[in-house]
Each structure stands twice: as C-alpha cells, then as structure tokens.
Amino acid sequence: MKLTPGKLAGMKAVSNEHGVIAAAAMDQRGSLQKSLAKEKGSAVSDEMMEEFKILVSEVLTPHASAILLDPEWGLPASKRRAKNAGLLLAYEKTGYDKTGPGRLGDLLNHWSVRRLKEAGADCLKILLYYTPFDPKDVNDQKHAWVERLGDECRANDIPFFLEFVTYEEGVDEKGFDFAKKKPKAVLESMREFTKDRYGVDVMKVEVPINMKFVEGTKSYKGEKAYSKQEAMKLFREAAAVATKPFIYLSAGVSNSEFTESLELAAESGVKFNGVLCGRATWKEGIPIYAKHGADAFRKWLQNEGVKNINNVNDRLKAATSWHSIYGVEPALAHV
Numbered sequence: 001m002k003l004t005p006g007k008l009a010g011m012k013a014v015s016n017e018h019g020v021i022a023a024a025a026m027d028q029r030g031s032l033q034k035s036l037a038k039e040k041g042s043a044v045s046d047e048m049m050e051e052f053k054i055l056v057s058e059v060l061t062p063h064a065s066a067i068l069l070d071p072e073w074g075l076p077a078s079k080r081r082a083k084n085a086g087l088l089l090a091y092e093k094t095g096y097d098k099t100g101p102g103r104l105g106d107l108l109n110h111w112s113v114r115r116l117k118e119a120g121a122d123c124l125k126i127l128l129y130y131t132p133f134d135p136k137d138v139n140d141q142k143h144a145w146v147e148r149l150g151d152e153c154r155a156n157d158i159p160f161f162l163e164f165v166t167y168e169e170g171v172d173e174k175g176f177d178f179a180k181k182k183p184k185a186v187l188e189s190m191r192e193f194t195k196d197r198y199g200v201d202v203m204k205v206e207v208p209i210n211m212k213f214v215e216g217t218k219s220y221k222g223e224k225a226y227s228k229q230e231a232m233k234l235f236r237e238a239a240a241v242a243t244k245p246f247i248y249l250s251a252g253v254s255n256s257e258f259t260e261s262l263e264l265a266a267e268s269g270v271k272f273n274g275v276l277c278g279r280a281t282w283k284e285g286i287p288i289y290a291k292h293g294a295d296a297f298r299k300w301l302q303n304e305g306v307k308n309i310n311n312v313n314d315r316l317k318a319a320t321s322w323h324s325i326y327g328v329e330p331a332l333a334h335v
Contacts, residue, residue, distance in 0.1 A: 003326045006157025007201060011322065013122035014066035014086035014159075015274070019321025019328070021202070021247050022313055023066040023086075025278030026056045027074060027125070029094035035283075039290035046073065052289055052297070053077035056282050059301040061085035063309045068125055068276055070094075071111055078120055088161060088276075089121035091149070096129055102138035103129035103167060105145070113152045123159040124149075125204070125276075130164040132188035133181075143192070150199025163204035163249060163276070164189045179210040179225040183234040191241040202322070203246040204276050207261040208238040211253070217264070219257045228264075235268035245273040245322035250280035255308040259315050266318030273322045281308040 003011065015021050032052070036044045050073050057077035061067050066086035069078050078087050091111060096103040105128055113124055126149055130142060146162060153160035166185035171178050186208040193200050211217055213225035226234065239246070248265065250258040258280040265272055282305050289297035323329070 001326055003159075003201070003328070004154075004157050007159045008326070008328065010086075010122040010159040011201065011326070014088060015322070016065040018319075019273075019323040020316055020319045021066065021245075021274030021276065021322070022064055022316050023068060023088065023247075023274065023276045024056070024060045024064040024281060024309065025068040025249070025276045026053050026077065026282070027068045027070040027090040028278060029070055029072060031094075032286075035286045036290050039287045049073040050076050051294055054080050055289075055294060055298050055301060056305070057081045059298060060281060060305055060309050063306060063313065065274075066122070068278070071108065071116060071119060075119060086122040087120055088123045088125045089116045089119065090125050090127070091116060092127050101169070102134055102141070104138075104141065105129065113149075113156045113158060117156055117158050121158065123161055123202075124153055125161040125163060127163045127165065129167050130189050130192075131166050131168060131185050132192070133168065133185065143198075146193065146198045146200070150197075153201075154199050159201040160199055161202045161204055161276075162193055162198070162200040164193060164206075165249075165251070166206060174210070174212075176213060176223050176225060179213040182206070182210060183208045183226075183238065187234075187238040187241060190238055190246065194241060194243045200244055202273070203242065203244055204249050205238075205246050206251050207248055207265065208234050209261075211257050211261050211264070214264070217260055219260050231264060232268040235265050235270050239268075239270040239272070243325075245325050247274040247276055248272055250275070250277040252279045252283070255280045255311055259311045262312070262315035262318070266315065271320040273325075274316060274319050275312060277309070277312050281305055281312065 033044050053074050054077045058080045061082040068088040070090045093106045209231045211219035212221045214231045215224040216228040285300045288300045
C-alpha cells in the first residue's frame with residue numbers, strides 16, 4: 001500500500017523519528033466540562049476550557065509527536081504546541097445521538113475536512129461508538145458514515161484516523177460481564193474498519209482486554225476474566241486482523257494501568273504503531289485546575305503530567321514503525 005503525498009506528509013508530521021505515533025489527546029469536550037464543573041462546583045466558561053487545553057498543549061507537546069485537539073475549544077492550544085508536534089483535529093461532535101438506538105455519531109456543523117485542514121490539521125480524527133453485536137441496520141448506517149468520511153479525507157488528501165470505542169447498551173462497560181465480550185468486539189471492529197473501502201489510514205483502538213480482570217497483573221482487582229496467557233493471546237488475535245497501522249487509546253484508565261497494558265502488548269509480540277493517550281496523562285490534574293487555577297495546574301503538569309507522558313513514551317520503545325506497512329523507505333521517511 002502506498003500513501004498519496006498529502007497523506008504521507010500528514011503521517012510524518014504526527015510521528016516521531018522512528019515512525020511511531022506518540023501523540024497526546026486533548027479533544028475531550030463534554031466529559032471535560034462535566035469533570036471540571038464537578039470539581040469547581042460551578043459552570044465552566046469557554047475561557048476555562050481553552051486555558052486548560054492550552055496548558056496541556058504547552059507543557060506536554062515537547063514530549064509528544066503530536067496532539068489531538070477539537071476545533072471548538074482547542075484551536076488556541078494548537079497554536080501553542082511545540083514545533084516538533086503535529087496536529088490532529090477531531091471532526092465529530094462530542095457525545096452521541098441519544099434519541100435512538102446505536103449511539104450514532106454526528107459531525108460538527110461548521111466544519112468540513114477542508115476547513116479543518118485549513119485550520120492547520122495534519123490528520124483528521126473521528127470517534128465512532130461501534131459493536132459488531134448491534135443490529136445490521138444500525139451498523140450499516142455506521143459503515144456508510146465511515147465510507148463518506150474516508151472519501152472526504154481522500155478528496156482532501158489528509159490522513160484519516162478512526163477511533164472506535166466498543167460498548168453494550170445497559171451494561172457496565174468497565175465491569176466483568178463486558179470484559180468477557182470486549183475481546184471479540186475489539187477484534188471484529190478492527191477486522192471491519194481495516195478494509196480498504198473505508199479509507200482509514202490509522203485505526204485508534206482499545207486494548208482488547210480489561211486489565212483489571214487479567215489475573216497476575218498489577219492492575220488485577222481479584223475477579224478473573226482471563227489469565228495473563230489468555231490476555232496475550234487476545235492481543236495477538238486482534239492485531240492479526242489489522243492490515244492498517246493501529247495505535248492504542250488510553251480509554252480513561254489510570255497511567256499505571258495504561259502503561260501496564262502497553263507492556264502486555266509488547267510482551268505479546270504485537271506490532272502496534274504507537275498511542276494516542278489523553279486522560280492517562282492529565283486527568284488527575286482536573287481538580288488542581290478547578291480548585292487552584294492555571295499556575296497550580298501548570299506546575300502539576302510540569303511534574304506529574306510530564307512523568308505520566310514519559311511513562312507512556314518508555315513503553316513505546318516496543319512499538320513498531322508504520323513505514324513498512326505503507327512501503328516507506330526509512331531513508332525517505334524524513335524527506
């Protein structure tokens with residue numbers, strides 16, 4: 001598979017010198033607003049949302065290959081990122097449609113791929129709630145939606161990052177029952193969206209297990225859904241269906257749990273191509289910012305935030321370059 005010039009340039013812009021994507025994520029909107037308001041005890045202004053994102057961008061991007069932001073509150077932060085860091089912009093509205101089944105997504109009203117590219121995006125990101133267990137009609141709508149997005153990114157010659165998050169209505173997605181179903185949900189999602197028809201250049205995927213239920217890990221909470229060997233096998237099985245590069249998302253877990261899951265992926269021999277890691281680096285700073293303000297949050301980021309992102313970066317020594325998947329010669333990767 002060869003990349004077009006624009007897609008190749010975008011991929012290089014968000015990768016480190018080893019062809020690994022070591023990106024920070026700061027495109028949280030609704031969830032961030034709620035968390036800040038809860039800690040602050042009052043409404044959160046647009047200025048606060050922008051300031052929070054600016055601080056994360058300024059302090060963490062010197063340690064990242066890129067940052068993912070949203071065009072609603074994240075554009076000021078995009079201007080304050082380190083020179084070494086590329087920019088991914090989110091194209092979907094926060095949350096999903098709650099009026100019907102299937103957690104259908106929607107696009108931002110005032111944005112298009114062309115406009116996001118004009119705003120400085122090197123790559124485009126879309127979040128899709130997806131499960132292979134949904135009715136065929138629901139998933140057919142989602143497939144068509146992703147096909148349209150893939151075509152829009154092709155037309156604008158910009159890389160398309162698809163993030164899919166598995167779910168099940170009426171079930172605790174952090175609980176034991178879903179932990180048993182998650183591996184198949186992740187594997188089948190990867191099998192579907194790795195198909196060329198969708199035009200996805202990088203899949204942003206969940207780790208296929210829940211570390212809290214893997215016996216013999218530090219994250220283990222006492223209820224076993226899988227042994228360590230079974231978990232490693234599930235990592236390998238999900239990775240085996242991918243024909244496109246894939247990177248892991250942190251899905252709101254703690255820094256220690258996310259880094260342990262990356263260690264397990266490495267131990268499994270999985271050829272993952274990096275991470276897009278958000279809350280595992282900065283979410284513990286939310287109460288600091290809400291209660292003590294920008295200066296205190298900046299100090300926290302400079303200490304704990306940088307430590308968190310470096311913990312993740314250390315685990316990326318096991319990640320694999322995407323260059324070989326797209327037939328890019330290492331010598332040409334930095335041209």
